[in-house]
């Protein structure tokens with residue numbers, strides 16, 4: 001493979017740097033007009049120190065570097081730039097404080113950490129055990145706003161939610177979140193129908209094509225609302241039937257997601273805990289369609305934030321599916337925009 005092409009397994013890379021911005025000394029052959037590749041962390045650190053000295057930038061401060069038009073990517077060594085899939089204790093199945101997630105993110109070199117706990121839903125009588133209640137939303141937002149302020153300059157903290165698209169309740173959800181001006185929503189469709197109507201949970205195995213069809217149609221409708229900045233574990237529907245049928249439906253979904261410009265998440269939690277997703281069959285479709293892919297930690301525990309070994313393993317999985325490139329951050333849509 002040629003050097004200096006944008007690819008995932010390039011060791012360390014500083015992109016979009018002018019040669020003259022790297023001070024003084026002659027540069028190795030591997031430096032092109034587009035960037036600078038180095039293979040080892042020690043070389044990266046040396047290079048970054050030179051950049052720092054030359055431009056007064058803060059070492060490892062991803063945001064400042066980005067503003068100068070410089071990005072560095074360290075996929076080979078498992079460094080993430082941004083993670084938008086993070087939970088809190090309010091969903092009843094996550095652990096740790098928000099601060100512990102943030103500190104772990106800082107330790108792992110994240111520049112952006114987005115919280116996206118399971119969204120409250122304004123059900124009539126039904127109470128879901130998997131999500132915060134509507135009255136907890138205020139505390140969620142206020143807690144994170146205070147931390148966002150406290151950590152400003154060190155890490156960008158974003159406030160979002162992971163939400164299902166439930167046709168019966170979606171307008172209510174938008175009304176509920178409207179006063180809080182959230183940064184983003186990610187779509188995570190854990191149930192068919194509206195959850196409260198007892199319809200199927202998506203991780204349950206099924207070989208019925210009608211379930212697959214319903215999942216695809218419901219999530220396409222979700223993406224068409226324009227409210228979701230990313231589609232988390234799009235392959236969570238556990239279809240165990242014929243592969244051709246699987247491809248037929250998921251191809252429709254991937255094509256629509258591409259048209260609508262919604263990136264698809266490779267779910268790291270699913271991978272490292274051996275769940276049925278991420279599904280190689282799905283990501284082969286993603287490769288063929290050419291969707292944008294982003295890694296998401298889906299952290300329900302601070303330790304799961306941007307673990308370098310996990311990042312490397314997940315990138316290898318994608319590479320085995322034929323996907324060489326992932327995006328390192330999202331263009332966010334505020335869900336309250338009309």
Ligand SMILES: [Zn+2]
Nearest residue numbers: 087091093300
């Ligand atoms: Zn969860």
Ligand SMILES: [Zn+2]
Nearest residue numbers: 085162188298
């Ligand atoms: Zn999640």
